[in-house]
Amino acid sequence: MTYRPPSYSSTAGKQEITLLVLLGVISIILWHSPYGGYLLYPFSILATWFHEMGHGVAAMGFGHDFERLVIFPDGSGYALHLATGEPSRLAQASIAAAGLLGPTAAGTALILASRTHRATKAALILLGAALLGSTLIWVRSITGWAILPAMGALCLALAFYGREQHRRFAVQFLGVQGCISIYRDFGYLFSQGGYMEGRAQASDTQHIAEALFLPYWFWGGLITAIICAMIFFALRRAHRR
Template sequence: MPYVNGYPERNFAVFARDAQDTLTPNATQRTTLIVAACYIVAIAILWHLPYVSVIIYPFKLLTVGFHEMSHAFAGVLTCAHIHSVELDPDEGGATRMSGGIPWITLPAGYLGSSLIGAALIVCGFDTNASKIASLALAAFFLFTLWWARKSWVTWLLIFLMSGLIVLFWFVAGGVALRYFVLFIGVMSDMYVLWDVVDDTISRKVNGSDASAFAEICGCCPSQVWGVLWLIVAFGFFAASIIIGIVAFKQSAEQQKEDASHFLPVPGSSAAVQILPTTLSTTLLCFAATSAVLLRRW
């Protein structure tokens, strides 16, 4: 028997064949990839068109929210005090904090939002994973309201996104929710691409995260850090596609069957018994959170 590097040659052939089968998308995954590619083209077109860009305007604000909340979470992890998180109608944002470690909190905006986008893209390959992702988004919304409770734009944005999540949960047994989560993930990664290029490469913005990071680092201009962050963001995006293909090999029919038993659509036969408890618990949590936020406001 021929050997390669001390191992039987057939083992390498089997390994290569298994790897090829694992990395080859099935029909459902090919559809997901085609939809993601269409999202990229549509977002690229709508991003810069006047008037028509209003279609994706709420999602731009949401990606800004991912960016600012990544700053805030990095600040919390480095013992910073978060004063406020702001989103404004001009698609800008600001996280005001004191303390923390700037080496971590400054790059956390772009890197964190690209990581969030990559995680959502992975979940966009599977219906049940998208349901879990929507629950994680709900937790993210609550944290955002806690730190940005005085911003009416934030309240309006979160109520809009929450309404869309609930709406898409009902459509086609959660399939629409899967494509919605996929869209948010693609949008978040695309935002990192254009914002880094706009702020640090095509034109230098002195108030950008890269400029502030270059000042405290003192060794490289902001463009260098912008390129490095872009490389990391592309790495997250590529990894999300590979992980999605490897981890979620179920067909659309199998996903539909599993989704009917996991957090089923309200109103379905599988949800009749758990819906009252789930709905009442959700409303109670939301009411309690809103009361605390309004009291602190």
Template sequence: MQEIRVAVRSGAGACAIADCRCWSDACADSLFCRDRTETRGRMLNTDPRTHAASLPKSAVLVPHSAAPWIGFAALLSLALFAIDTWWPQFGWIARPLVWLGTLFHELGHGIAAIVLGGELVQLAVYPDGSGVAMHRGAYSQFERALIAAAGPLGAPLAGLAFFLALGHRYAARLLLAALAAFLVLALLLWVRNLFALGFVLALVLGLVLVAWRGNDRVVLALTAFVAVEMSLSAFTRVDYLFSSGALTGAGSLPSDTQQIADTLGLPYWFWGGLLALLSVVTVAVGLWISGRKSSSG
């Protein structure tokens, strides 16, 4: 027997120039170090790579720490949050970040439904920051609860993936390109409302531009910013976790936590607290791993 369910969300290793302490093959493809190695090679009248080969292993470049990029992203995110909170007339500046969080939220519902044997019918994101993911399938009570929980956890899990990518030479660029490819698939298969089509298309173009043409600093800065923003997404809209209903562009619908309560029992605010705790743990793991990579680099 088939049933249709609706999941909703309510609206509301680059090298810095100063850090280039050697000219090794490991860093030769970095945009900044490539320029510096060529300059140094001309000054020494030697080929930069030949010069690098003559250096002792102890002189191999230490990858640039991700910590400054995370710190910068955190400050920028807090500034945008303050603008949206205290100067709502300028809230449009931060609005695209709300849409991005909603997109990952709804994709979380959809991916969970597909993994559990269902079908994602369509996905919508609305200008007010709300969204809807419609899916269908024959689910058990527990599976319905998992699909509902996957929405609030979608953005923090995406943030975790971006944190993991910060510590690797190529991973950040590859992740941006992979995300662009996945969003193209979403455009073709699931995104149906006009606003979401325009937003996701613009997002794809921006990701492709940065992944293909952006220098290392731009790639790391964007990766860190998305990691921080997605990690904070669950907390900037924490009121949604502790509400029984949501007013969306598709009408008034039960919240994700209320859907979990309807299937597993216990009040919706219990499940909201549990999802908030899981989001905190996810963010902490991402910060811990990126910090270890920075210190071990």
């Protein structure tokens, strides 16, 4: 029997998955450390931006007016959108679900983009432009103004002046932050709501339950399954690099 060493693509794929998982584990550990939350604070704000932009973009897709995006210092936020008439139940449920799926969708897209040099650079340019553009058009909070443009400018600087390995690591790190944001929001998925700035606020899964049928915990479980499938797909594609 002759021995055949593993192919380069197989070895690179395993190294890719190892790095992505390691980044995720380190991030989770930092969240639980005394000062780790401060280090990851800008990325928590980015995850909130992904979430609220998911609501806003979905609302525009259903013909609503996306009025503003507000992010509070504690990382919570909301996207205000207005409809000319009574929105359909499907529209209400879809807009609510888009916010929950937004961070993971963005994270998996970034991870997949890191597989090629051209896509990595394009992802940084697109993300940087989106951060800067959305801040000018929709963001209406000091926290958003302070963090989002700086992150957008950094993405553009890396895209045009950074080394390839730095660009790739940045895209992968940002992608992992988007994917594991579900870890911080897991309780939110399976709750009826809470308080934001002292006001009672229904959770997105509760909004889905009110618009359609079945309880909020069913939709929390379904969305969790979809998120896990998205992450699995991204890791599988990364393995095929």
